[in-house]
């Protein structure tokens with residue numbers, strides 16, 4: 388049995404989390420069209436007859452790190468990169484221009500000692516800027532064209548990854564008491580992530596970056612209903628108002644969208660008690 392760790396690296400929005408979910412075949416990481424959706428490394432387990440791969444999804448490396456949250460998120464990725472990995476997948480998105488942000492990721496990729504594969508994502512879309520990235524193919528000996536969204540091109544990539552992974556014999560080193568295949572998140576964190584995803588999808592440009600979600604209680608009631616208490620924290624009263632919406636319409640919509648997905652994920656009926664609060668300091672204490 389082959390076994391090992393494969394780390395994903397790339398700018399925000401290149402499709403790292405989409406890949407991890409679709410290669411595993413189950414959602415472990417939230418995704419959205421907005422950059423910096425992922426805020427901490429997420430480990431998901433892939434398994435087939437060849438062996439086991441722990442895919443470590445990381446937050447996209449961000450160029451502008453003036454604010455505290457962006458700095459902390461970049462730190463999370465750098466920490467993950469410095470841990471041992473057997474293979475690193477360097478994701479690029481040729482539907483977007485190459486710029487300084489890409490140079491920052493490239494600088495990190497160049498220092499990695501493990502084999503780095505170039506993964507050229509979004510091949511289902513018009514790759515207008517592909518020529519700008521071609522020089523990377525000389526630098527990284529292995530290049531794979533995939534569509535993370537459509538699950539295209541995965542076979543060749545997995546085949547090559549397995550070739551490089553160490554053989555563990557019959558003894559698996561991977562131990563986990565958590566719900567398969569998510570290896571490093573408890574249920575409260577996973578549910579908070581699902582709610583945070585809805586904020587990323589439903590709210591305007593800046594609001595997702597001033598907010599986080601905390602789940603404080605999950606309790607099964609006698610009738611089998613799961614009671615979940617969660618709060619969206621935002622740094623400003625203005626954003627709190629927008630998250631609640633006129634007559635509480637927005638928070639109701641957010642809650643209903645999140646509740647449906649949580650119910651599907653845990654296969655139970657869910658009552659989601661979702662509120663919004665202003666907390667100017669949540670960024671100081673979370674994601675460290």
Ligand SMILES: Nc1nc2c(ncn2[C@@H]2O[C@H](COP(=O)(O)OP(=O)(O)OP(=O)(O)O)[C@@H](O)[C@H]2O)c(=O)[nH]1
Pocket residue numbers: 397398399400401402403404405406417418419420421422423424425426445446447448508509510511512533534535536537
């Ligand atoms: N057309 C197309 N869209 C994709 C593909 N892969 C990802 N996307 C879209 O790109 C957006 C970003 O995807 P994510 O998986 O959240 O990107 P990420 O790299 O994890 O981003 P961060 O967490 O912000 O670093 C989403 O809207 C995805 O649906 C792809 O292969 N084709």
Ligand SMILES: [Mg+2]
Pocket residue numbers: 403404405416417418424425444445446447
């Ligand atoms: Mg992500």
